[in-house]
Amino acid sequence: MLKLLKEILRTGEATVKYPFAPMEVCKDFRGKPEHRAEDCIACAACTVACPANAIQMETDTAAGSRTWSINYGRCVFCGRCEESCPTGAIRLSADFELAVGSKADLTRKAVFTLAGCACCGKPFAPAKEVDYVARLLGQTARSEEEAERLRLTVATCPACKRAQDVHQIATMGIARQMDARHSEAGRSVKELETTP
Ligand code: SF4
Numbered sequence: 001m002l003k004l005l006k007e008i009l010r011t012g013e014a015t016v017k018y019p020f021a022p023m024e025v026c027k028d029f030r031g032k033p034e035h036r037a038e039d040c041i042a043c044a045a046c047t048v049a050c051p052a053n054a055i056q057m058e059t060d061t062a063a064g065s066r067t068w069s070i071n072y073g074r075c076v077f078c079g080r081c082e083e084s085c086p087t088g089a090i091r092l093s094a095d096f097e098l099a100v101g102s103k104a105d106l107t108r109k110a111v112f113t114l115a116g117c118a119c120c121g122k123p124f125a126p127a128k129e130v131d132y133v134a135r136l137l138g139q140t141a142r143s144e145e146e147a148e149r150l151r152l153t154v155a156t157c158p159a160c161k162r163a164q165d166v167h168q169i170a171t172m173g174i175a176r177q178m179d180a181r182h183s184e185a186g187r188s189v190k191e192l193e194t195t196p
């Protein structure tokens with residue numbers, strides 16, 4: 001008996017008090033991903049990276065909004081969302097208690113406003129993402145004019161950018177044709193002048 005008591009004292013507690021006391025987890029534990037909407041720019045990088053399709057994005061251009069959502073019921077706690085997030089808006093936490101009373105409670109959502117295109121005014125991308133990219137590009141600009149040009153490019157929707165490119169290419173083509181015609185006309189005048 002004494003021997004058994006000694007063994008128990010030497011071993012200490014073999015079980016944990018959870019759920020009556022908080023469960024301690026290791027430093028790199030991969031628990032529930034926590035999303036901070038205030039830091040999120042709705043860029044959709046986590047949506048693309050998520051292998052379980054737990055994170056979804058829905059863009060409603062008519063309402064001018066993009067809805068970010070996560071379904072914890074699908075999450076496999078791989079951490080790809082945290083790795084891909086450019087702003088640190090989503091991080092795995094130490095929380096592993098996911099039990100809920102209803103399936104709908106496993107989903108969390110955040111709604112973001114879309115920015116209107118600087119050219120046509122149609123909503124096309126999350127305003128926070130446009131600001132973020134414009135700020136980043138602005139840091140690389142060598143002058144105020146260049147920063148403004150970059151900001152305008154970022155704030156223009158893909159359809160307007162395509163239309164502007166087509167217009168620019170067409171203008172360059174016309175200018176090149178006109179140059180060619182002028183040089184041809186110049187040559188003809190010179191030939192006439194030198195003809196006896
Ligand atoms: S931890 Fe993995 S599965 Fe869960 S939301 Fe993030 S990327 Fe998706």
Ligand code: SF4
Binds near residue numbers: 042084085087089
């Ligand atoms: S990657 Fe980060 S910033 Fe982009 S949508 Fe996901 S949580 Fe938001």
